[in-house]
Amino acid sequence: MIDHEKIDVDLNEILGLCKKYLDGICLSYQVKERPDGEFISFEISNPSEKFYAIINKINDHIPCENKYKDKLSLIKRAKKSDDILLIPEVQLLQREISASLTVDKYTFGDEFLKRYTPSVTELEKQIVVSANHVVYGRRGSGKSSLLAYAMHHLKSESKPFSWIAMQTYAARKDFQVLASVLSEITRDLSHFSNRDQDFISISDELEKLGESDEASEVYSRLQKMTPRIKRMFGELSINSPVTIFLDDFHVVDLDIQPEILSILYAITRGNNGYIKLSGIEQLTNIWDGKKRKGLEPPHDIQTLELDHNLTQPDQSKGHIKNILDRHASYCGLSNIDSMANDEYMNRLVLSAAAVPRDALSLFLKSISKSISKRQRAVSITSLNSATSESIQEKLKDIERDAFSDEKARALPALEGIKNFCLNDKKISAFLVEISEKTQYYADIQKLIGLRFLHVLHKGITPYRAGERYIALMLDYGFYIGIRSARSIEIFPKNAESMITGDLRRLPILKNKK
Template identity: 25%
Template sequence: MDVLEAIEPGGWKKPQRLLRKEVKQLLAVLSALRDAGVEVTTSTERDTTEKSDLGVALHGGVAKQYAKLSATAGGTRSKQTKTSHRSTQTRRKEDFLRDLAPAISHALEDAAKLDGRNSLLVVLDDFYFIAKETQPFVLDHLHGITKRSNVWLKIGSVHSRTQSFVDGDPPLGMQPPHDLQHLSLDVGLADFATAKTFLEEVANGVLGPAGFKIRDVLTDTARERAVLVAGGAVARDYFDLLIAAADAGWEATQRSDKNADAFTIGAEHVQAAAGLRLQRKQTDLRNDAGREAPVLEKRFDDLVKFVRNRNTFFFLIRREHLDTPWGQEIVELEDLRFVHRIVTTRPNTTAWRGVDTVVFMVDFAALVGKRMRKAPVEFWKPGKSDELRRAEWVYDPDWTKTPKKLVQTRAEKDDSELLELPFNSSDRL
């Protein structure tokens, strides 16, 4: 309905008037369907030949508009006899929408022609906010509108939270690769160099009018750390981080005897800014994951406990375990940018010979509050990725039964018990 409202034209030339009338009729029927219950009672007029079924959507004027617009009412009627009669039946909304698809498609194509174009691109963003079990119905309706037309769809969603197709009788939705093509827009930490180049080119474009570049205000280590903390080529997160890091660096300069003219942003300022991202990411997870948020929060807390126990930023997962229910939770956390895929490798012990594992990094913001005894492995540098092949970093939900050390010092034990997790029990209340 929002799309139809957007294409409703002004002006009084004949094409504009015809399209405006068509759009208003569609909006009237769609509004009535939206406000009705899940099932709608229709009135059917049928003559004795039983060749002229006329599906009427609702009642009154809206019923007549539906009859004109719907595909089922597009045919010619048989000659009516005096023995015609009326009956009622109940239909689901999907049936009505399927009937209206050709009329909606026609309206969209007419709108494109008015602007001098032969095609129209409809963009539907944040599709994952629609309940997963409902998504195939929505896509099935959109497919009915766009197929065999010059109307194109671009749907933005989170892969693990999207169900595009259900095989049944009849099948529902859009089946890849026949009806739609998946296109990943993420450049994650696995492509560190590409992500860094992209982000810095964008930053230089913003800073250019001020007469300087990103390398003039960030140290080399800070530039790398900023990409790491942003979790890849996510421009919004990157710029939010740079702004917070600049504030932290400037405040530190004001408190010291350093010359403000020589102000630079260091890795310590980026790390200080990283902690500010956690609260927003927590809110985003709860908004994006909906009812599944508590399960994902619990899994993420366990991952954070694990990497802290191993004194690392990374964990490994057997590749086949990603298909398990708990493995799918990690995949969802990856899509929500709470963990970041780095590389596929094999642990460097004989017990793990021939076993493929996937290396992930826990989002930096979740660990910045805890002073890790080691800096993260600089896996993007030549030869450094081998340092990720640590068998003791392989995660399993039962990892607490096989702790890092058989003997732990009292100080380490006390420290681990006092750690604050990103999602604690008070957050869930």
Template identity: 20%
Template sequence: MLKPAQLEKLREVISENLRVQRDNDPVAYISVGTALQDAVSKQNHAIFARRGCGKTLLLHHSSRSLKPELKSIYLNCEDFKRHSFPNVLVEILASIFRELDKNISGWFGKKKKLKQIIKDILDKLKTLHVNADAHEEEVRSRSASEQHAGFDAGIKIDDITFNAKHTAKETQEVERSFRIHRQKLQELDLWLPRLKDNLRELFAASSTVKGILLQIDDLYHLKRTDQAFVVDYVHRLCKDIPIYFKIATLRHSSTLYVDREGQPIGAQERHDYQPIDIDYTFSNFPRTLKQNHAILLQFGAQAGISEAQIMGLFKGEGFDRLVMAGGGVPRDVLSLFLHLLNETVQNEGGKIGKDEVRILSRNNFERKIEELKQDSKDDEQDDLIKGIYIIKSFCLDKKNNIFVIEEKLLQQNDALRALIYRLLDYRIIHSCATALTHKSAEGTFQAFAVDIGCYAHYRKLDGRFNEIDVTHAAAKERMRSAPILDQTKIDNIVASLPGHGQVELLAESMEEEASEA
């Protein structure tokens, strides 16, 4: 049994590293694949994963693992999340060159000419910091009352009918937004060749620095319509210069590339950058389990606690269940572990088992809903809450934690696909399998698990709820018999939707929990 002082040390180590900060004490990134190797290479990359999977940690750790001739510049797009275009691009460029200015002597030498080049660039960027963005905001405000906007794709789901047809006004607004962006980019575009010449002068003057990794973290914080333009300019800036971008973001909440009027804007996957996927999902649960196990052991080692002592805090299926409850996301898993460490281990002197995780998972589900509300736009919150209600109601009605959707339906129904992707990003549902065949229907399907907090009110599942255990070797085979969520079933649930989705969503679980007592 661990001593109180050891438990306190473990709690301290994990708490201080739950959210990675730039100037925190170094924490190692646990890589079970090639992510770290890719992150330090002279190649453009986009790092995709849900929040809490270690994107920021990978960037910081890779900066400490660079060859001497490589340097890194780190930017967090959360610093620019409420800034409008093109000022957001100007400010990102200014941040890059301020970092170069700070390191110019160490990286490029003490030549006075180089210092003046950076000063001239920063002065130029100040003049480009315009206030004409108000025009775009006026356009957005005016069109907001005219159009049906919803999710990130600009699709309103009228009463959750999942009708993906755009109105003419929606299409016009999207095109108008891109036209305005192009107009504002003209001066920056004209300046780009000279800017690249200045960068070549810097590299030519250096005998040590042969490349820079430009780390752009949390791109999804920028406005969706701005992202492709920012990526486009960064990509063109880096081209034919030894600067390589590493963009970290949520895959389904980001637009890195678009094609407007036959003109490509942004950077295209596999052509302009290579993807690094560090999201550990239920589709390969052993791999996800291994990753979370290694991370927990690393923190245990920092606290002077052995593997046997760490795993001795669990009983039965406790650790596997903890990873399930956290959706495989390390930050969520560790947050739940800290709570259980306090409530179960320290206060009660017990061990963490399946029941302890079940009780906590319901509160965790409510926290995820609150997080979704805080991060989503006002005009999409209600639709997202109703979407959660639809999926939760379907799973409880079918008494199954896994549901499948035909891939053809997801491809054809933009609104349904947008909903599913958003709920994946917010860990309300979890990806379990793709290209899955079903025993009772033709076609291929994607399988998803609803968060265990949705059915945590059941004290006993036997005979009441069928839980396909994603940790089991036969899980994929059992998924082939999982209930199919199709358009007809969605429409039937929509017809009985309550007026206040979130209130009903949470009250329903409270009533069911009370009936279990």
């Protein structure tokens, strides 16, 4: 006779362990009969080694008295669920995407290299080379991921490095920040040195200097300390190169950026040391020509352009699809095809303007909105709603990335562009003459860096030879999903290569001198 109460206790024990190992999510399952008694079959759309390991772990941790001991299995889901968005695999996918939206040196832990998605232009081959690099791209384009790729390669080979999250020093423009950054670096490097206490001692000394109120004294003291730091650095790097990573370098004040790089270069140059930094190009100043400070490309540092905006939409679509498919596979799905069709993917790439993190964020919100509407797959209407809401997040990004005086100049320019596109011309894209010396064009570039405008083509000649124009698209968030903007012509309509003739016919926004 079957003791149903005992079975329920045994089953609940197993389901509890499943939730424990999947952080609160339990896989679908069936209790089946066979000659030697009941057994549990967990179901998943795309069984993988990860999930087999979890089932084995559950079995190892249940006592012999449990009725289902050694009677657990993992099988492929027999058929596609009618409610694909509600299955556990999609719940896992939502959580994984959410966790991946902010990348730092801890993201994915030891699984980083296995889960990493290569960039469109395969910059990974360059970033691992022993050289100074600056990685440029918009927020969310994968700058931190590329730096982390290089860092994890060093970590796997037990080579010394220091990772500095420059967000700690956002908007700082005092010389004390130089001391604070050096303090972090020397403390990090203490873990790789036999003279760890010497590194910690100088780190403490630099930390105190970073908290000093006397800027002139700080700078003078740092200049005197530099030879000592360089010597210690050299002793560490004699057998293996030492790499310094500066993530989100653009957040510190433009004027202090060359100063930071100048003192770091004084320590690493000719010392088997290398600097790799990431930043938004329009907000980054790595070389001060007047003071001759910083790192001057291409002599001192190599530039890696990670972000191509919407100039290669078909490649960007493939890249974003690959990222989503990798996340899906990790979570037990074959890919995202059962959740999102090609029409949705086209709109996702354009809505995110080919920025991977924006695409992931919009996809995540599309899932939630589609579930709330009881839809069976992510829908374009849900995506449109998420896109409209996302513009507020980009405005918040300004507070993190732009300084007050620059913001005051750029935002009025944005209002004029919105009026030109949405009220005057009724089209989402336009041309602007390339005029590097004007403040208005500088504001345009800042708006590109802040993801309010997106580049469709970097330089075309619609009329007279010698007059070059940049083709731009106003961010979807300003008009998609908004009833009053339904009359706006959307350009481009698909994430495909654009015809130059179509670009030449776009309206021209006159530069304001």
